[in-house]
Amino acid sequence: xQQGEEDPQALSIQEGENATMNCSYKTSINNLQWYRQNSGRxxxxxxxxxxxEREKHSGRLRVTLDTSKKSSSLLxxxxxxxxxxxYFCATGVVNTDKLIFGTGTRLQVFP
Amino acid sequence: xxxxxxxxxxxxxxxxQSVAFWCNPISxxxxxxxxxxxxxxxxKLLIQFQNNGVVDDSQLPKDRFSAERLKxxxxxxxxxPAKLEDSAVYLCASSLSGPGANVxxxxxxxxxxxx
Numbered sequence: 693x694q695q696g697e698e699d700p701q702a703l704s705i706q707e708g709e710n711a712t713m714n715c716s717y718k719t720s721i722n723n724l725q726w727y728r729q730n731s732g733r734x735x736x737x738x739x740x741x742x743x744x745e746r747e748k749h750s751g752r753l754r755v756t757l758d759t760s761k762k763s764s765s766l767l768x769x770x771x772x773x774x775x776x777x778x779y780f781c782a783t784g785v786v787n788t789d790k791l792i793f794g795t796g797t798r799l800q801v802f803p
Numbered sequence: 804x805x806x807x808x809x810x811x812x813x814x815x816x817x818x819x820q821s822v823a824f825w826c827n828p829i830s831x832x833x834x835x836x837x838x839x840x841x842x843x844x845x846x847k848l849l850i851q852f853q854n855n856g857v858v859d860d861s862q863l864p865k866d867r868f869s870a871e872r873l874k875x876x877x878x879x880x881x882x883x884p885a886k887l888e889d890s891a892v893y894l895c896a897s898s899l900s901g902p903g904a905n906v907x908x909x910x911x912x913x914x915x916x917x918x
Binding site: 727735736794 | 807836838845846847848859894905906909910911
């Protein structure tokens with residue numbers, strides 16, 4: 693079964709607005725990652741946050757992690773039409789080598 | 804550096820036929836993964852190799868799917884016989900390290916349609 697469940701399933705915003713996606717997971721993790729997938733393409737790694745970290749930034753991306761609630765959020769600030777894609781969280785399951793992906797959020801950014 | 808190479812990009816077969824997908828990971832990446840992504844869903848891990856050994860194949864339908872990693876480099880994923888529900892994109896990914904910092908680099912995927 694999928695490790696992560698993402699919310700919302702789909703999100704439509706205007707350019708310049710912020711986009712927030714949430715991920716919940718079930719078991720203990722050693723890290724949580726976010727990936728982007730453009731239509732018909734493979735996944736691209738965006739950012740990794742370790743289980744002992746609470747927040748991380750990379751350019752217009754901000755990720756938070758709350759291990760007590762088993763949840764994470766990805767914030768994309770000042771969105772652009774080029775940010776249109778599906779976004780997946782992926783959890784590195786502790787004591788294993790597994791990386792398990794969530795169900796994804798489809799983001800549409802209108803010019 | 805060159806990315807993860809996969810072939811073929813597209814394949815259409817009849818049910819009960821067989822198909823094979825090939826993956827060449829990034830040079831030096833010890834860990835190789837095969838994921839199945841059904842339309843509208845997230846990738847599902849099928850099998851994970853560390854060098855040429857299997858680390859996890861718990862979700863691989865072994866009655867019809869098989870995979871090998873030749874000499875710890877290239878890998879092939881085979882389906883025989885194919886079923887309608889095998890229609891999906893098969894994604895290969897590789898990484899330098901295992902637990903703790905397993906950042907994956909993905910190939911473009913092989914899209915399978917079973918008629």
